[in-house]
Amino acid sequence: MKAILSQHMLLLKFPTHLGVGQVRGDQLSARIYYVSSTAKSATRTSGQRPPETLAVTRLSMPNGKGGTERPNDPRDDNVTPQAQPAEELKTVSISDTQDQQVRISTSLSPSLRTDFITSFKANSKVFAWSNNDMPGISPDVISHKLSISPSFKPVRQKRRSYDAERYEAMKTEVDKLQAIGFIREVTYPIWLANSVLVKKSGGAWQMCQDYTNLNKACPNDSFPLPRIDQLVDATAGHELLSFMDAYSGYN
Structure with missing residues (x-):
């Protein structure tokens, strides 16, 4: 038996004696798993036992039968618990001025923390600490132009009122x-x-x-941005993944 997996559609097809069977990824199940995981994180400090939730994958057979009952949809709740940072951050100055500061995780090893701070100090000038640090690029270097379809007429939206x-x-x-x-x-x-x-x-x-x-x-771009699953898969094999926002002082 040979199974065919479509990563873009999250669909697995396989032959059966009744025809082609399908296993589809379930967005509701993924949402339930997310809510369950955030609930567990929120109750670790309080000592309460979090509710157990079962992640479900729907199985469709050619005769229309199969699959499991869907549990309650967590999107119906009024308040959805939000994930909280898993570790504490400490503010570190990387220059003589107090305006140039970043926040680094306190769980890093001393050697890795020193390497990060040394790298930030050596490259502090490449960060945009304010809007004045982003003067733009000369049109002689590169310029951008919108590709507007000639079949569309220009639109001037009606002015809205604000308080x-x-x-x-x-x-x-x-x-x-x-x-x-x-x-x-x-x-x-x-x-x-x-x-x-x-x-x-x-x-x-x-x-x-x-x-x-x-x-x-504007016509659709022939080369759109990568899919989020491709970006996540690209992190495989790497020990560290750093998200930096020097303007907001977050790392």
Whole structure:
């Protein structure tokens, strides 16, 4: 018997005496396993026994029978427990100024911790500690142009109304971007998109642009970004994986 596995569709096909059988990956089961694992992490410190949850893989037979009953959907709960950092972080200065700091895990070995700090100090100038540290790239080196389909007409979105708090947040952000040269004023825009403000967990506003119409006018990229499963598989064989955000001081 020969089985065929499709990694992109998370589907396993195999021959049976009734026809072709299928084993499909179940997103609900993956969600249940995630909720169960975060619940266990949250109850380790309290000493309570976490609820046991069974991860289910659905098996489909050609006659339509098979599989197991789905347990309760955890997405129906009002509050989903969030994963917490598994280890503590310590703030380390990598220059003479207090503004250039990173946070490093306290569980690293002393030798590895020293290597990290030494590398950060030697390369501190390559990090963008503020918006002024990102002046951009000269168009003589490289430039980017949107590939807009000529069959689409330019869209000027109708102006939306915002409250005073959002107006003030937008004005502050626009003034900051203009001062550092990230944006410039255009008198007669062909495409016009409204700003969308999203409040972060810390209470600050994050300004985005509603480029829904513009995205529809641009053809799909022939070389899209890698799939998340490919990125995860690429870490196989490596002892360490580092995520760095020098602007937010997180490593």
